[in-house]
Amino acid sequence: MERRIYEAVVEGNIISLLNLLQEDALILDRITPELAGVFDSRKSSPLHLATSKGYLDIVKILVSVNPEMCFVCDRDGKNPVHIAAIKGHVSVIKEFVKGRPNAARMLTERGETILHAFVRFDQLEAMEFLVEAINDHEFMNSEDDDGNTLLHICI
Structure with a gap:
């Protein structure tokens, strides 16, 4: 059962997840805390994987x-x-910003903010949302480990 839930999460298959819940209505109560803390070979959790695929309901x-x-x-x-x-x-x-806003302020291993990632990967719509949601001048001007601000990496 655990494996089937993990596969449903990785695939973003809500129908499979709902079918598993019909088989055992309390399965998520028993298994999700354990499953949520499992990591693959890249140290990615199910939350990393669901996020990567954009599976909002599973996130x-x-x-x-x-x-x-x-x-x-x-x-x-x-x-x-x-x-x-x-x-x-x-x-x-x-x-994430609604539930855990401090997670959006965490730095990557290179000292980059989420804003640096938006610029590097040309995700301007997402950046616009976060800038409005956080509205923090200091955060907007954060430097990475190489001293680069958002303006530096835009050039």
Whole structure:
């Protein structure tokens, strides 16, 4: 059963997840906290994977069960919010900012903010949302480990 839930999360298959819930209505109560803390070979959690695919409903479930996973970094030093920024999944970013706004302020292993990721990966719609949501001049002018601000990497 655990494997089937993991596969449903990775695939973003809500129908499979609902079918599993019909088989055992309490399965998420028993297994999701455990599943939410499992990592693959890249140190990615199910939350990283669901975020990468933009599976908002699954992200909501995983965050509600284990909100601290928003702060856990993968092998590349990125938390799930960084992954959402790179992929430009605005609805997922909104969920993180609503539920765990400090996760959006975490730095990558290179000292980059989520804003740096928006610029590097040309995710301007997502960046516009976050800038309005956070509205913090100091955060907007953050430098990475090389001293680069957003303006430096735009050039």
